[in-house]
Amino acid sequence: MSKECNSTTCSKESCKGCSQSKETQSFQESLNVFSEINKVIGVVSGKGGVGKSFVTASLANRMAEKGYRVGILDADITGPSIPRMYGLKGAAQADDNGIYPMLTKNDIKVISVNLLLPTEETPVIWRGPILANMVKQFWTDVIWGNLDYLFVDMPPGTGDVPLTVFQSLPLDGVVIVSSPQDLVKMIVKKAYNMADMMHVPILGLVENYSYVKCPDCGKEIPIFGKSDIDAIAGELKVPVLGKMPIDISYAEKADTGSFDEIHNEYLKDADSLLIKLQKEA
Secondary structure (H helix, E strand, O other), rough: OOOOOOOOOOOOOOOOOOHHHHHOOOOOOOOOOOEEEEEEEEEEEOOOOHHHHHHHHHHHHHHHHHOOOOOEEEOOOOOOHHHHHHOOOOOEEEEOOEEEOOOOOEEEEOOHHHHHOOOOOOOOOHHHHHHHHHHHHHHHEEEEEEEEEEEEEOOOOOOOHHHHHHHHOOOOOOEEOOOOOOOOOHHHHHHHHHHHHHHOOOOEEEOOOOOOOOOOOOOOOOOOOOOHHHHHHHHOOEEEEEOOOHHHHHHHHHOOOHHHOOOHHOHHHHHHHHHHHOOOO
8 A cells, every 4th residue: 555645744756656556667578688679560460360470470571571680479379370380390499698589481580489399289278477478588588689670479369468568568569460250340449449558559450361362263252241441440540551362372381381482462561661660760
């Protein structure tokens, strides 16, 4: 219980901290001393199964293609997929200085719980606080070196781990990933409102599964129904950074560990925004 100040005996200096509720407490963790990261971008979703990891890796590939130094922090601790997408196997190396991320074939640094477990099939049966602490360690204990961008693949929803990322990492902005299903408006707004409440800028929306293109005639077929992403973006006053179709060739690359070969043309509108952030540093 906080002490009450006595205006006749207390000075401003002596009473500093008497009422902690009046001060904003920071939960931000310190970056590993052997690392320097310019921009930290979170990729979030209000629900699972919308292609959040796919978008994270696609954005990382696009920035790496342009010559930027890029890393991916896989914060989806219970559902890690980034290592498999890039064909990364084995254990990440560590020494007294910290943990070293693995490098993809296109020079993207990656850390994921799957690179610390005995096998990639080993389940992560941990409670929320342990999951949250693992994410913090990916920031404090991993030797990232010098990066222009660190993309954080966050778990879906608004639970312990997403909250930890928002509070512990200095996010410069988030990209929200959605799909065209009926509940998308509510789901996108949940993710938007969480970022807004945490005072993190929302860079834009990406819609996955927007349509499938007929291989014979090229017609775009919206198999999940008409998209409302433009209307939602207009209401929230954020841009649409891309509308991605169901592309079997992309899925095959992810399944075979060859995602480093993907140049996701559907996210080209994100490039200028990310580069602008970099120039504002």
